[in-house]
Amino acid sequence: MKLFPIRGGIHPEYRKDLTSEKAIVAMPMPAALYIPLQQHIGAPAEVLVAEGDLVKKGQMIARSQGAVSVPQHAPTSGRIMSVAEVAAPHPSGLPQKTIILEPDGKDEWGDLPEPIADPFAADPHAIHERVAQSGIVGMGGAAFPSAVKLNLGTQKKLEILLLNGAECEPYLTCDDRVMREYPGEVIDGARIMARALGTPRVVIGIEQNKPQAIEIMTRAASAFPEVEVVAVPVQYPMGSERHLVQAITGRETPARKLTADLGIVVHNVATARAVHHAVRFGRPLVARVVTVSGGAIRQPNNVLTPIGTKVADLVEFCGGFSARPESVVNGGPMMGQPLASLDAPVVKGTSGILALTAEEINDSPTSACIRCGSCVTVCPCGLSPVDMAAFIRKDNLDVAAKLGVMDCFSCGSCSYVCPSHIPLVHYFNYAKGVLRELESDRRKGERIKTLAETRTIRIEKAAEAKRAALAAKSKPAADAASSGNAGEAKATTEEKVNA
Amino acid sequence: MKKSGPFAHGFTSVQKTMFLVLLALTPATVFNLYLFGWPAILLFIVTVGACVAVEAACLSVAGKPVMATLADCSAILTGWLLAMSLPPWAPWWIGVLAAIFAIALTKHAFGGLGQNLFNPAMVGRTVMLISFPVAMTVWVAPHPLFSAGAPGLVEAFAITFGGSIPDTMSAASALGHIKTELSRGIPVTQSIGQMPDLMDMALGYRAGSMGETSALLILAGGLFLMAKRIISWHIPASMLGSLFLIAALFHAIDPTHFTSGTFHLLSGATFLGAFFIATDYVTSPVSKSGQIIFGIGVGLFTWSIRNFAGYPEGVAFAVLLMNSLTPIIDQYTRPRAFGRTRKGEPLPLEGKP
């Protein structure tokens, strides 16, 4: 298949060999599981259980709230200890509402929904329904509710389901292992998703640094003419949705549009496998494969981890730390988030837990920008990080916005190459945060202004009516006009590598 | 703990970059120091030392960390390039004054490393050339170290610190010679016959500043930097290409007034300029398309100045001219953002950029 070049990008040290040959192992059930109500983009789930309740594995313990939300299920059988505030797997380490479950050791499944007998004859809505019920989110890290993304076919004519097996982040090998060990499940899940989306084609994109996965998946796909495996070049951030779409189809997703507007929907390979489980066995998403790696981990591994396992327990299972980690990261080293505490749980979007040494991170004090232009050359979004950073430093966020800082998806390529070790991504995240806030303030302000204006008009109209009434002395005062205000819907597209 | 990603970094640093540039300059420098002997070595030491001293002084006045910043080697590089663009037997105070102009007035007055608009070494050289046209145009023929007639260390002190160059030793640089002869009505076709042949020019056996001689060693250093990805081909290729093409064109039209493209490439500071001066990160555009425009500009200005202005060598002026345009070039050559038109509007859905 002819591929298309993508702009910029980098070739970091991949260090995937730490875990790429380690077969997936299931970890024993920890003493307690911590299941946050929000593990996804969108509204948090609503608790269905109370302290002391006995639950079975797979039982829904929190239901989705609103259109963009997912339910949570018990990862094993046991007793609800409490619903409490626990540190979230987020750099802030701020607590969030979490269900704490004490496993009973039996790991007994509860009543699961019936398998969908023939998904390829089933109504696409039945598949959406099932995926939504099963609490599945994008497992590449974005954690966007998968059912919402599977619904796109009802609004748009779609051509391709692009399965993202690029896994372009260094260290991570969980998708690689899933493809090598469960190729049939991944492809079946993908075909089911294609059915739900109404796409006639499935393309599976895998970076060339995973030759076994490419071979195994190609063999498994050979039975299905609509499924095609494509080896894509090793180039970070190939796993970014928009860039993978461009590499494979040559089409560039316009700013503020979705790849779906081009007729292409991207899902992660692990998500496809979760869909397979949900549709074929009625099993919700209660565990995932996590790559535990980094120079400070004694036994790096790919671990099948129950959702809600404390990072500390997972690290313990991998032999603990062999050295003091400089940072512990949730996700890959390029786009992952630092963990403030090892008490944070593994969630549905956790693709990796990396304990990195100072040498691996290779950080240095920041020095002056020498205008080398490397950041401009590598930016896969065609931005000029050096200029944006200069304006952000002067607190001139308007110009930074004009230069496109909101288009930056924090891939980290610019920070990676900067010889002066300028924390460019940090600047951009800051600017994006402030600009988003300003934007929502502005909308609020506009709403208030509209309300105020409506009120003035109403008063004026009333006054006029009164005058008219006085003048005519016979006509009754007209009713003042009233007006509503339609809230503006804000479309945000959250994007993440390996979404 | 590191607060924000990425949790990985390439093996680049400012210090490493500067160090590789110095390394790339070393062969040509050593060869030229050998060629021009002790006076050149003394001037080199004085100039580099002055740059480092001025840098340290400026940093401490500005209250910035002195040792940590000196370690980035940028002052050494400036001094080094400055020394290579001065007449090798120039008196010591030329080196010191040039260092003050380069480091204090061009770099630190604008805020230090990365903030200057103009290339410090070229400002240093150019100010000297304008202020002291005589001292800055005394060239000597090569006097290799330890060869017969070469000044010993003691004589060298007299030359560098006493300011006396024996008249018999001075010579004209190739570009200067052609220009002088042309002004006396002697056509290029004739005066070029009295020049060292092009091969000698390429190897460096001729009069000139250190950076002007030995184009081949400079070229080798430049290619090394490209291989190490410190510089890219964009500026050198566009500068050399445009210089060659315009020179060749006019040479074809009127060979009595215009020297050939090859002559322009091999003479003066062309190669030093193309690989080490015009490629200075700070003072050249950051985008690749901007770098090509910049390179073409330097090439064309170099040729024009060499032919039509009062000075035989134009690289320094050309670089400075283009330096002043860099902010504008940068502004108009930003890459097109992903999913957007050049104007910054989202791409139309079905259209191609």
Ligand code: SF4
């Ligand atoms: S990579 Fe760093 S030093 Fe180079 S231009 Fe960008 S911000 Fe400046």
Ligand code: SF4
């Ligand atoms: S982090 Fe943003 S600005 Fe930097 S390279 Fe990635 S997309 Fe470009």
